[in-house]
Amino acid sequence: MADQFHGILEDAVARIAPPDREAMHLARKHLDGLIKPAGSLGDLEIIGERIAGMTGNVINHVDKKVHFLFGADNGVYDEGVSGTPQHFTGMLMRLYAGRRGCCIDTFCKKAEVDLRLFDLGIKNMTPCPGIDSSHRLMPDGTGNIVRERAMPPETTRMAVEFGITLVRDAVKDGYRLFGTGEVGMGNTTTATACIMACLGRTDESLVGRGGGLTDEAFAKKKDVIARALALHGLGSVGATPDAATGDVANHIGTDGHSPSIDSGGISHDSVTDGHILSIDAGGISHDSVTGGHALSIDASGISHCCVTDGHALSIDVGGTTHDSFTDGHILNIDAGGTTHDSFTDGHILNIDAGGTTPSGASSCGSASPLEILSCVGGLDIAAMTGVFIGAAAYRVPVVVDGMIAASAALLAERFAPGTRAYMFGSHNSTEPAFMAAAQELGLSPLLNLRLRVGEGTGCPLAMQIIEDALYAMNNMASFKEEALEDNYRSELKF
Numbered sequence: 001m002a003d004q005f006h007g008i009l010e011d012a013v014a015r016i017a018p019p020d021r022e023a024m025h026l027a028r029k030h031l032d033g034l035i036k037p038a039g040s041l042g043d044l045e046i047i048g049e050r051i052a053g054m055t056g057n058v059i060n061h062v063d064k065k066v067h068f069l070f071g072a073d074n075g076v077y078d079e080g081v082s083g084t085p086q087h088f089t090g091m092l093m094r095l096y097a098g099r100r101g102c103c104i105d106t107f108c109k110k111a112e113v114d115l116r117l118f119d120l121g122i123k124n125m126t127p128c129p130g131i132d133s134s135h136r137l138m139p140d141g142t143g144n145i146v147r148e149r150a151m152p153p154e155t156t157r158m159a160v161e162f163g164i165t166l167v168r169d170a171v172k173d174g175y176r177l178f179g180t181g182e183v184g185m186g187n188t189t190t191a192t193a194c195i196m197a198c199l200g201r202t203d204e205s206l207v208g209r210g211g212g213l214t215d216e217a218f219a220k221k222k223d224v225i226a227r228a229l230a231l232h233g234l235g236s237v238g239a240t241p242d243a244a245t246g247d248v249a250n251h252i253g254t255d256g257h258s259p260s261i262d263s264g265g266i267s268h269d270s271v272t273d274g275h276i277l278s279i280d281a282g283g284i285s286h287d288s289v290t291g292g293h294a295l296s297i298d299a300s301g302i303s304h305c306c307v308t309d310g311h312a313l314s315i316d317v318g319g320t321t322h323d324s325f326t327d328g329h330i331l332n333i334d335a336g337g338t339t340h341d342s343f344t345d346g347h348i349l350n351i352d353a354g355g356t357t358p359s360g361a362s363s364c365g366s367a368s369p370l371e372i373l374s375c376v377g378g379l380d381i382a383a384m385t386g387v388f389i390g391a392a393a394y395r396v397p398v399v400v401d402g403m404i405a406a407s408a409a410l411l412a413e414r415f416a417p418g419t420r421a422y423m424f425g426s427h428n429s430t431e432p433a434f435m436a437a438a439q440e441l442g443l444s445p446l447l448n449l450r451l452r453v454g455e456g457t458g459c460p461l462a463m464q465i466i467e468d469a470l471y472a473m474n475n476m477a478s479f480k481e482e483a484l485e486d487n488y489r490s491e492l493k494f
Contacts, residue, residue: 008161009386012168012393013416019053027052027473034476035484039494043446047424047469054395054422059474062177062397065113065463066170067456068163068387069096069104069181071131072120072379073141075150076228077186081221083212086185090125093117093183096455097130104181104455111460113179116166120159120379122184135162137379145193145228145376156374156382160415163386164393171394177463178398179426180387180405181456182380188431191407193225193376195433197234197367198410199440202226208403208431211454232375234367369414377411384408385415392419397466400443401426401458402451403434410437424466426458427451 027049032038039045051060071093077086092102096117099105108115117131121138137159142150151159167178188210196206204222213221228234373382385408391398392412400409400423412419425438425445430452438445446462479486 008164009157009389009415012164012389015393016389016416016418017395018418019050019421020056021053023056023058024049024053027058030058030478031473033478033480033486034473035479035482036476037494038489038492041469041472043444044465044469044472047466048473050421050424051397051466051470054397056395060176060470061474062463062467062470064173064175065111065177065179065460065467066175067104067108067113067115067179067181067459068118068166068383069115069183069456070118070120070380070383071122071125071182072138072184072187073123074184074186074190074378075142075144075148076146076189076224077141078144079146079220079224080217081189081213081224082185082210083214083217084185086123089184090122093119093122093125093131094128096183097128102455103453103457104460107457107460111464113460113463114175118383120162120383135159137162142190142378145190146224146231149232149375150190150377151374151379151382153370153374155379156370156377159379159382160370160373160386160389163383163388164390165386166383167387167390167394167396167398171396176396177466178387178391178396179401179456179459179463180384180398180408181401181454181459182384182404183455184378184380187378187380187404189221189225190376190378191381191404192431192433193228193234194372194381194407195403195410195437196225197229197372197376198369198407198414199436201436202229206433206436208433210431211452228376234372234375369411372414373411377407380404381408381411385411388412388419388423389416392416392422396422397424398422399424399426399456399459399462399466400441401456401462402429402454403431403437404454405456406434406437406441406443409441409443413441424462426462 028045031041031045031048048060051062052058071089073086073089095102096105096115099109104115107113119125119128119131119133119136121136121141123139123141125133125136125139127133135158137155138151150156163180170178188208192207196202204226207218207222207225209218210221369385373385381404384405388398388400388409389412400406406429409420409423420441420443423441423443425443427447427449428438428445429435430450437443445458446465447458449458449461451458
């Protein structure tokens, strides 16, 4: 099965390109010409404009919609982090398949969204009509993340690439709008761990109660996540280095935040977004809110790594920026100007000023998205990550629903910066990790309904809004068509 997917991830990432700005400009011009005050349809107009950028066409249709739902069990369930019996994973999947009236069945039916179900690793699951079990990558579920990796790296890659192929094949079949959901007891624990690892945060304020927990179980969940991050060397992701020891922090990426260091050693962030770094005379970095935007700065004040949208930059003490971006290879330039290539099958490694890769509790200390998934993720999250990458690769809109999906969306953006441009948020989850991930991704969910049911239930709801936005854009009359006077509009202010 491994050979079946070999290279799919790299090919998909290579396909991803920014939205078509010319198409967006023409879409805006079209929208402004419709019989209504300019911009008066608010976010509905932004939806139409964004989808034009995705497809390159001003007029778009999303009549054919699909929702991929992945079922998988999680080994961390054994730690008591879920209030629901584990066998509900399989039971719910069977109910979905039987169209017995669960939330996702009901909403997909109303919105005319095709629901497709996949068993990636549900314990004790027997074949069931309506559930695709062709990719049961781990039939007994994932490993317990406080004791071992969740998944072998190759299995993780296969799950990601499976998600990519689902989008690729669905696009060939005419689908133009995508949603994704999951079911798996304990997956709010794995999703939260993934988000915390991506953002370089270890504070327990990001941990929520998921599907509902007693106070005792909630405390246990916080402890389990902290232990898992520490075990796999992910607890220090995003932290700044200690100038006294020369330890190098892990990096995830600054996402366009390009710091410059002046002669006094002060780091100025061009787009701070609260991520303000200051470096004192001793070379100590004080980070107000790192959010995963980690720099490696040695005692001389030299910055060794500050990634911006995949570009690994080295800023010397004079403030000169050296771009070492080559075909997705994230490089590190040490104080002597030597470039160390740390790209190995998606594993981004930390290399200190001496060119040495520090070792941690496990190889997950590198904090590449593949490693984060492999160490503390889940099969469902990995497949959903692939769906988000696939949507960007094949230039189709995809809906991000809830905290589990947000963790996958964030990982997709880490795999391929720019993936976020093809995402729409469905609803505002109350889970604190969701809010942190959504902020990092720049997602502005379309709905605020206090949903917390899972399954990707918000996707078919948001899809109807997206479809309505395009319908209005495609079918409203224009000032020009009706020969209406419109020169007065140029002086109006809103």
